[in-house]
Amino acid sequence: MFYVKEYSREIIATIVLIAILIVLRMVIAKLVRRFASTSQLFEHRTNLVIKYINILMNILVTTSLIVIWGVQTEDIFITISSIATVIGVAMFAQWSILSNVTSGMILFFSFPFRIGDTIKIHDKDFPIEAEIVDINTFHVSLRTKEGEKIIFPNNLLLQKGISIMPSHYEEKEFFD
Template sequence: MDTFIFHEYSRELVATGILGLLLIFLRIIAAKLVRSYAKSNQKLEHRTNLVIKYIHLFINILAIIAVILIWGVQTKDIIIALSSITTVVGVAMFAQWSILSNITSGVILFFSFPFKIGDTIKIHDKDFPIEAQIEDIGAFHVYLKTIDGEKIIYPNSLLLQKGISILNNYADQKEFTD
């Protein structure tokens, strides 16, 4: 009985094994590439780990789809299931679009924005201008501290929408004023 199952599904088993090895290889390569990018651009470790988790999630989703295809699920059935799932997730995310927007903005800030933790920035908002030092950049928010000690939690998506100036560090200013 066991040999019958192996002979009957040998192609699928071998393909699944190869896919598993490819999955491990891709996850390792992706992690190394992100870590080397982060190291060369002086990004923080916990933010690097967050981006790696996002990339691993994407790779895992692709691997699950590949396993489903390897084991013979019809493509039209996959498309129907994915469209149903996407519709439900889309409706749920439409209600929570700001969460998805902030996560995406956090990844963009990690890879391309010119400021980093410790920089003092000025956010050009005509109603609520903010001048503060960046204490941390998380998945959803940037944590700021004003010269008066006020702590501000500012959404990542708004940082991409507003004009930003990078100023001198408050620590540098405090050294000269006494």
């Protein structure tokens, strides 16, 4: 009982913060789903974006809880700088993965093309004309007229010029 009285401010702040997190998660998920439905985006892509936003919110709430419970500021900075250093080294080694995830998020919100569109990628060394079969977090799956399956990284897709071609393929219905 002594701890409840001594830490009542921290307990109340923690409860309020967790309540805010729950409400924000619901509101943001609803907003992203509404955006996805008006843009006619696929459910699995919408769920990925919601997942990324939830991870970011969890990191912010965890940091806030550390501050609420009175961890010394210098300890927080030492811990965060150590974690940032390790993550920075790891991400530098894996920059293409991070770049592809970021590009996937950009493609989700700007979405210049959709599954089923035929695109032409303007690359002087390896020009590609193919139908988009799937758009994932890291890559886009393409299928050429000859039936060749090509996996193209999202970050390269944003760097190259793209033309959306009139459909040469038969009309298909795509399911999520």
